Amino acid sequence: MNGWLRALRRELGQxxxxxxxxxxxxxxxxxxxxxxxxxxxRWNALATQSREYLILIAPITATLAAWQGGRTRRDxxxxxLTSTRASALARQSTEVAAIVIAAxxxxxxAIALAGVSIIRLDGWGTxxxxxxxxxxxxxxxxxxxxxxxxxxALPWRIVAPxxxxxxxxxxxxxxxxxxxVPVLLGNxxxxxxxxxxxSARTFWVxxxxxxxxxxxLLALSSLxxxxxxxxxxxxxxxxxxxxAVALAPITLTSASAALNDGPPPNPPLVCTTDNGPKVCVHxxxxxxxxxxxxxxxxxxxxxxxxxxxxxxxxxxQPDGQDRDMLTVQSAQIDIRGRIDTTYGESQLVNTYAFxxxxxxxxxxxxxxxxxxxxxxxxMQAFNDRTWPLTDWLVGDLPSGFADPNADELNQxxxxxxxxQRRDYxxxxxxxxxxxxxxxxRAADQHLAPAP
Amino acid sequence: MISIDSLGVRxxxxxxxxxxDLDLPAGVHGLLGPNGAGKTTLIRVLASTLRHxxxxxxxxxxxxxxxxxxxxxxxxxxxxxxxxxxHRGFTAREYVEYIGWLRRMPSSDIPLAADxxxxxxxxxxxxxxxxxxxxGGMQRRAGLAQAIVNDPQVLLLDEPTAGxxxxxxxxxxxxxxxxxxxxxxxxxxxxxxDVAHACDTVTLIDGGRIVDRSTPERLAALGADADLPGDSxxxxxxxxxLRVHR
Numbered sequence: 168m169n170g171w172l173r174a175l176r177r178e179l180g181q182x183x184x185x186x187x188x189x190x191x192x193x194x195x196x197x198x199x200x201x202x203x204x205x206x207x208x209r210w211n212a213l214a215t216q217s218r219e220y221l222i223l224i225a226p227i228t229a230t231l232a233a234w235q236g237g238r239t240r241r242d243x244x245x246x247x248l249t250s251t252r253a254s255a256l257a258r259q260s261t262e263v264a265a266i267v268i269a270a271x272x273x274x275x276x277a278i279a280l281a282g283v284s285i286i287r288l289d290g291w292g293t294x295x296x297x298x299x300x301x302x303x304x305x306x307x308x309x310x311x312x313x314x315x316x317x318x319x320a321l322p323w324r325i326v327a328p329x330x331x332x333x334x335x336x337x338x339x340x341x342x343x344x345x346x347x348v349p350v351l352l353g354n355x356x357x358x359x360x361x362x363x364x365x366s367a368r369t370f371w372v373x374x375x376x377x378x379x380x381x382x383x384l385l386a387l388s389s390l391x392x393x394x395x396x397x398x399x400x401x402x403x404x405x406x407x408x409x410x411a412v413a414l415a416p417i418t419l420t421s422a423s424a425a426l427n428d429g430p431p432p433n434p435p436l437v438c439t440t441d442n443g444p445k446v447c448v449h450x451x452x453x454x455x456x457x458x459x460x461x462x463x464x465x466x467x468x469x470x471x472x473x474x475x476x477x478x479x480x481x482x483x484q485p486d487g488q489d490r491d492m493l494t495v496q497s498a499q500i501d502i503r504g505r506i507d508t509t510y511g512e513s514q515l516v517n518t519y520a521f522x523x524x525x526x527x528x529x530x531x532x533x534x535x536x537x538x539x540x541x542x543x544x545x546m547q548a549f550n551d552r553t554w555p556l557t558d559w560l561v562g563d564l565p566s567g568f569a570d571p572n573a574d575e576l577n578q579x580x581x582x583x584x585x586x587q588r589r590d591y592x593x594x595x596x597x598x599x600x601x602x603x604x605x606x607x608r609a610a611d612q613h614l615a616p617a618p
Numbered sequence: 619m620i621s622i623d624s625l626g627v628r629x630x631x632x633x634x635x636x637x638x639d640l641d642l643p644a645g646v647h648g649l650l651g652p653n654g655a656g657k658t659t660l661i662r663v664l665a666s667t668l669r670h671x672x673x674x675x676x677x678x679x680x681x682x683x684x685x686x687x688x689x690x691x692x693x694x695x696x697x698x699x700x701x702x703x704x705h706r707g708f709t710a711r712e713y714v715e716y717i718g719w720l721r722r723m724p725s726s727d728i729p730l731a732a733d734x735x736x737x738x739x740x741x742x743x744x745x746x747x748x749x750x751x752x753x754g755g756m757q758r759r760a761g762l763a764q765a766i767v768n769d770p771q772v773l774l775l776d777e778p779t780a781g782x783x784x785x786x787x788x789x790x791x792x793x794x795x796x797x798x799x800x801x802x803x804x805x806x807x808x809x810x811x812d813v814a815h816a817c818d819t820v821t822l823i824d825g826g827r828i829v830d831r832s833t834p835e836r837l838a839a840l841g842a843d844a845d846l847p848g849d850s851x852x853x854x855x856x857x858x859x860l861r862v863h864r
Contacts, residue, residue: 170725247703250665251720252693
């Protein structure tokens with residue numbers, strides 16, 4: 168076996184890579200399952216959701232990597248290692264690789280478990296859309312290398328947690344402060360456009376920039392390999408390292424701004440050909456739309472006895488309430504999309520469909536909040552009678568349907584079994600979507616009698 | 619094997635070593651002196667971990683002035699620093715194999731060499747124990763094992779017997795004599811007994827200078843009749859030599 172691989176295997180067996188694996192896997196699993204309603208049954212939603220968690224995973228990984236970087240100094244082995252033949256890079260590369268592998272493995276384990284639950288519910292479906300998750304690998308590599316480099320250069324124990332906080336701020340501030348720079352240091356946080364971040368050169372430039380900065384810091388910190396670097400050399404190294412860190416955001420912002428001027432590379436768009444406004448939809452959004460409209464047809468058939476639903480092909484019309492939106496309507500289903508002209512040609516992004524109840528119902532003022540089924544998993548939950556109970560407790564009924572005997576209903580709801588509560592919730596939901604107040608009132612027959 | 623000419627080392631304004639001239643052939647050589655004499659500094663210079671300011675150092679015929687020559691020497695070097703130096707999460711075997719890899723041994727040779735080194739320091743039965751779980755003496759023996767894993771031509775040991783019990787010291791001295799048959803072994807110590815029983819030559823260092831080059835036998839002879847503090851003749855000889863040069 169190659170010596171480097173043997174050294175890597177040795178590092179993988181150490182406590183910190185194991186800890187990294189467990190922490191990342193557990194954190195991801197908790198985050199994913201706590202938001203299960205948002206990705207349940209959808210591969211691309213899982214991809215988006217899991218990438219968004221980089222805002223937490225990246226700081227954790229950087230913290231652990233910084234701790235690993237300080238190991239040489241903590242264990243006082245610098246003197247011994249300096250006397251050996253191998254380059255610092257050879258030694259450090261095994262340490263970095265061990266953390267990277269552990270982090271990615273932990274990440275993928277949580278994703279795989281979520282994937283299994285999707286397959287059990289909905290089959291393989293659009294599993295190909297989950298390829299975007301692979302973009303996490305270079306992101307984690309960049310943050311591990313950066314954390315390790317800083318931990319090596321500044322090997323004090325306090326540096327590791329500070330590294331985590333700094334990483335969180337570097338990612339979080341641009342995210343919350345502006346829509347324009349989420350790809351800058353987020354590296355995979357995608358905001359509204361799930362496709363663009365991992366296809367844009369900005370992403371790869373920021374990854375390459377972070378990695379380059381990290382490798383520069385590593386090279387500077389490896390000056391310890393030389394016999395007793397002079398004070399001038401040490402000061403120069405520290406100043407250069409500090410400058411590299413300080414200049415990172417500026418450098419990457421400039422690079423991102425410069426590269427944002429060009430179009431994305433070969434986006435797999437599908438465009439309409441009718442006489443309305445020409446719009447283009449990402450291929451993966453089409454898959455989502457197909458899934459949504461399939462569910463919507465079932466909803467329509469159940470509630471209104473009508474058939475049909477619009478397709479993405481149009482005709483699209485400007486939305487009367489939001490000038491950035493286009494909409495196409497058929498039966499009681501609307502498909503909506505946000506217009507995006509960042510890359511020149513008009514595109515639809517963040518496309519979704521929702522079932523809208525009868526206009527008469529709206530005009531009667533019965534729908535004043537939460538009026539529709541929007542996402543495909545909502546429609547699927549309705550069709551499968553698995554609607555989450557917490558969304559349909561008595562007190563949360565749309566105001567137009569609020570029951571005058573709410574207190575009594577609450578008591579009966581509390582006294583009911585799980586099955587009775589679920590039958591009640593589904594009955595209320597179906598009646599509300601059908602805009603039938605009488606049926607809403609009658610749904611209480613599913614509940615237990617008043618105690 | 620080691621040739622030092624007019625060596626000088628400064629740390630800040632302090633002159634740690636000055637005018638060191640030393641030629642060390644194969645054999646076991648002791649560096650003896652009081653605390654702060656400069657023994658560890660000299661060992662660190664020989665281990666290529668500390669830069670010298672004046673003079674020249676040649677090890678195995680290669681000068682440390684050239685980077686490539688220094689790396690060539692590092693491959694053939696064994697070094698046990700004064701302070702405990704190991705990754706706490708490694709097992710003893712992993713630690714020794716790790717240093718073997720860093721010394722650029724052929725990877726296929728490393729497992730066997732590591733086991734042999736651990737056997738020589740009588741630690742093979744604890745080879746799979748984490749370093750942090752070994753006693754201080756065992757950690758020191760694991761340190762010795764890493765220093766000899768590559769069968770070094772030059773072996774540098776800084777206070778190697780610190781933490782070893784009497785039986786282990788005896789075994790260690792036997793090992794030193796065995797190693798010194800083909801290699802140049804340099805031991806920095808303040809324990810006169812180690813020098814008396816293991817070394818071929820003794821170099822006394824005091825105040826950053828070499829004050830005497832001798833043999834254990836000659837030191838013992840100097841102390842045989844001297845009325846000086848010391849439990850053995852060689853200790854009295856050591857004290858006498860230092861007093862003469864102060």
